[in-house]
Amino acid sequence: MSRILILGGTGYTGRLIAQYLLAQSNAEITIATRHPDKAQAYADSLNEQYPGHRAKAIYADASQPDSLRPAFADQTLVAVAAPTTAYTAEVIRTALDMGVDYLDVQLGAKKLALLQSSADEIERAGRCFITEAGFHPGLPSALVRYAASQLHPIESAITLGYLNMGKDLPYSEAVDEVIESFKKYSGQVFQNGRWTSPRSFDVRTFHFGGDIGSKRCYAMFFEELGLLPDMLPSLRETGFYISEQHWMLDWVVMPIAWAWLKLAPNAVRPIGKFLWWGMGTFHKPPYRVELQVQAAGLKDGRPATMQATVSHTDGYELTAIPVVATILQYLDGSAKKPGLWMMGHLVDPPRLMRDMEAMGITCTTRIEAAPGDT
Numbered sequence: 001m002s003r004i005l006i007l008g009g010t011g012y013t014g015r016l017i018a019q020y021l022l023a024q025s026n027a028e029i030t031i032a033t034r035h036p037d038k039a040q041a042y043a044d045s046l047n048e049q050y051p052g053h054r055a056k057a058i059y060a061d062a063s064q065p066d067s068l069r070p071a072f073a074d075q076t077l078v079a080v081a082a083p084t085t086a087y088t089a090e091v092i093r094t095a096l097d098m099g100v101d102y103l104d105v106q107l108g109a110k111k112l113a114l115l116q117s118s119a120d121e122i123e124r125a126g127r128c129f130i131t132e133a134g135f136h137p138g139l140p141s142a143l144v145r146y147a148a149s150q151l152h153p154i155e156s157a158i159t160l161g162y163l164n165m166g167k168d169l170p171y172s173e174a175v176d177e178v179i180e181s182f183k184k185y186s187g188q189v190f191q192n193g194r195w196t197s198p199r200s201f202d203v204r205t206f207h208f209g210g211d212i213g214s215k216r217c218y219a220m221f222f223e224e225l226g227l228l229p230d231m232l233p234s235l236r237e238t239g240f241y242i243s244e245q246h247w248m249l250d251w252v253v254m255p256i257a258w259a260w261l262k263l264a265p266n267a268v269r270p271i272g273k274f275l276w277w278g279m280g281t282f283h284k285p286p287y288r289v290e291l292q293v294q295a296a297g298l299k300d301g302r303p304a305t306m307q308a309t310v311s312h313t314d315g316y317e318l319t320a321i322p323v324v325a326t327i328l329q330y331l332d333g334s335a336k337k338p339g340l341w342m343m344g345h346l347v348d349p350p351r352l353m354r355d356m357e358a359m360g361i362t363c364t365t366r367i368e369a370a371p372g373d374t
């Protein structure tokens with residue numbers, strides 16, 4: 001029986017990971033947070049909903065390594081769904097010392113650098129560490145690899161993000177991580193077989209299709225995209241672009257947030273609250289979170305284009321479901337490999353798409369002959 005500890009198991013992301021894991025696997029779940037009473041209440045409610053009395057709770061504070069050791073004991077995998085990138089070193093060290101595998105959904109350049117500096121040790125210890133899991137980071141590189149599983153060879157694969165949860169956008173302290181990541185913002189994209197400069201900034205209009213229509217989109221680099229040209233040598237163009245939103249957000253709220261961050265880099269919390277207020281105040285339909293890949297290459301030897309989308313009205317569902325779909329591949333051994341992996345590089349993409357769809361994400365795939373090909 002596999003045992004999975006969810007650090008941050010009462011948060012927006014962690015509680016959904018717990019629910020889907022109990023529904024989709026026979027793993028035992030431990031909800032670990034700094035407030036064991038709340039964690040226990042949540043575990044009790046899970047045990048009422050799912051068979052086998054497989055949920056329990058434990059106290060763990062990522063900032064206190066002494067609390068992590070007993071919590072990690074006897075676990076198979078620790079899934080980190082808490083905004084605790086400041087304590088990544090403690091969490092990695094404890095997982096390695098206790099012989100436990102690891103997965104995180106966090107956003108953070110320092111976290112990634114720390115994990116990468118431990119990559120050799122992770123592999124020597126035979127541990128499987130999965131990082132950059134979730135929606136983004138997580139799905140952009142998985143979608144590019146999904147397109148590469150359909151087009152042979154693949155020549156271009158651009159990923160697009162549309163984030164609009166309207167007034168239902170919940171605020172959590174994890175927003176701090178998003179604002180921190182803006183400090184390292186890069187608009188790098190891979191064009192004509194080479195990366196543009198890290199200081200470059202690309203704005204393009206893309207047609208999303210359906211009720212979203214055409215949107216101006218801004219380039220945004222994710223580390224998980226960086227290795228794709230090496231993994232897929234035929235690729236000449238890739239990158240991630242985030243869609244424009246309400247004009248007040250794009251032309252007033254966002255520029256104020258950027259300028260504020262430049263002038264007061266430590267004001268992360270108020271800037272995050274301001275940005276979330278703006279996103280929850282200025283919006284227009286359609287309301288959903290969607291990621292898509294627009295790709296081109298050959299299908300059965302003929303030029304073809306491909307568009308694949310994943311979407312959900314709730315961004316936290318779109319975060320937790322790919323994580324659980326990845327853990328399912330880990331649990332059956334197909335994705336349980338020694339070393340440090342990014343989720344999008346490790347998973348089997350067609351199966352990820354099937355499993356995400358089974359858990360309630362809307363997934364579409366359209367492959368067409370390229371215009372002009374008869």
Ligand SMILES: NC(=O)c1ccc[n+]([C@@H]2O[C@H](COP(=O)([O-])OP(=O)(O)OC[C@H]3O[C@@H](n4cnc5c(N)ncnc54)[C@H](OP(=O)(O)O)[C@@H]3O)[C@@H](O)[C@H]2O)c1
Nearest residue numbers: 008010011012013033034035061062082134135136172174
């Ligand atoms: N990859 C993606 O697509 C994606 C998307 C969304 C969010 N995320 C990431 O997901 C993570 C969680 O975000 P969220 O919005 O779900 O957070 P949240 O709702 O604020 O929940 C945070 C959880 O972490 C626990 N926690 C906080 N500090 C802790 C500590 N020091 N030690 C142990 N537990 C602690 C909290 O419980 P207590 O307060 O009781 O300890 C709570 O259970 C963040 O890292 C966020 O960046 C990733």
